[in-house]
Amino acid sequence: MRILWNEMKKILTWKSLLLLLIINCILYFFLIDFYIKHFPNGRPALDSYRIGIEMIDKYGPSMDDEEFKDFLKTYDAQVKEADQYLQSDPQAVEEGIDTYKKFMDYDWNNAPQEVWKIREQIFFEEKVNTFWELQERERLIEFHELKEMEPGGTTPAQKKQYAKLAKEGIFGNYPEIVITNFHDYISNVAVAILFSVVAVMSPMILRDRTRQIVPLQYTARKGRSLLKTKLLAGFLSTLLVVTSLLVIYMGLYSLNNTSMFFDVRINTFIGNESWYNPTFLQYILFTIGGIYLVGIAFGLAAMGFSTIVPNTLTLLGVQIPFVAGFLIFGLNRMITFPMNMWFPKWQMPVFFGLLLLSSLIFVWYVIRREKKMDIML
Secondary structure, eight states: OHHHHHHHHHHSOHHHHHHHHHHHHHHIIIIITHHHHTSSOSTTHHHHHHHHHHHHHHHTTSOOHHHHHHHHHHHHHHHHHHHHHHHTOHHHHHTTOOSHHHHHHSOGGGOOHHHHHHHHIIIIISOOHHHHHHHHHHHHHHHHHTTTOOOSSOOHHHHHHHHHHHHTTOOOOBOOHHHHHHHHHHHHHHHHHHHHHHHHHTHHHHHHHHTTOHHHHHTSSSGGGHHHHHHHHHHHHHHHHHHHHHHHHHHHHGGGOOGGGTTSBGGGBTTOOBSSOOBHHHHHHHHHHHHHHHHHHHHHHHHHHHTTOSSHHHHHHHHHHHHHHIIIIIHIIIIISTTBTTSOTTHHHHHHHHHHHHHHHHHHHHHHHHHHOOOOO
């Protein structure tokens, strides 16, 4: 246990922690900060978020046809509010746009400057909530009315899934603002954690090899089996790094105040058709689990490369294609949209399985190689 603890201390040095801080500060401000600071991002995103909360408060995590009729009543009431607003504006009445319908049907592309000012006053000067919210409600009504329409170009498996969801009465009719923000946020968090793990774990064993400490360690009672202890220390350190960063990043995500949507199932969000149908909270936990698996796999791979390559430059060069390959081919399929119906159903489990299996096989090869290696003095 003492050896394991000492090996972990060699990994998590103050230099390593400083490197972690620098990497995450840079990536946070370039990739992540936007999705916290600017959520919801302007309008009508803010109205989409507000209406989503209102729908959950009134109808719960899903909305049936009877509840949709109530939604339409709310829409009609807001149309009347918009009518009253326009009729109280002398200029709008003079220009003949004294109802909301006339306002929406007006040819704004060819509107004279004095008429265009009416629109600017409503949306940008006075920022009248009623007009902003009506646009979002109209979008939601349109999606609800087209809920049973199946998109073109679907495969037989996708058609079957669409039919299954329709039979169970599961349709995308809740605003997608929250889950879209989470997709963007968590994918960038995964990138930050991946780079953090690779940066911290890569020099772990290489550092001892370049200092010629490994042959001396072979003479100890633990001998060559010390490599297993180092790998275990690296595994635990990877878990510690991933857990610490996830606690920080998910704590920051809580500032977005999306807990009201936790019970909404992911297929209920607009444009989020998925093979599985967990709640939003379960989906978040699943994604966190995926980040753990990716972090462990790349941590093991980094330790394995560290036992083989001759220097730091080669170590970095060897890992770049693997990291780039994951970002290009694996990130969307495993972290951003792991259950999305537009990827084949088998891809997500197969990608996770191959990633972990290849890392474990590589580590097994490294341990086997270590047992047979000659010591050159």
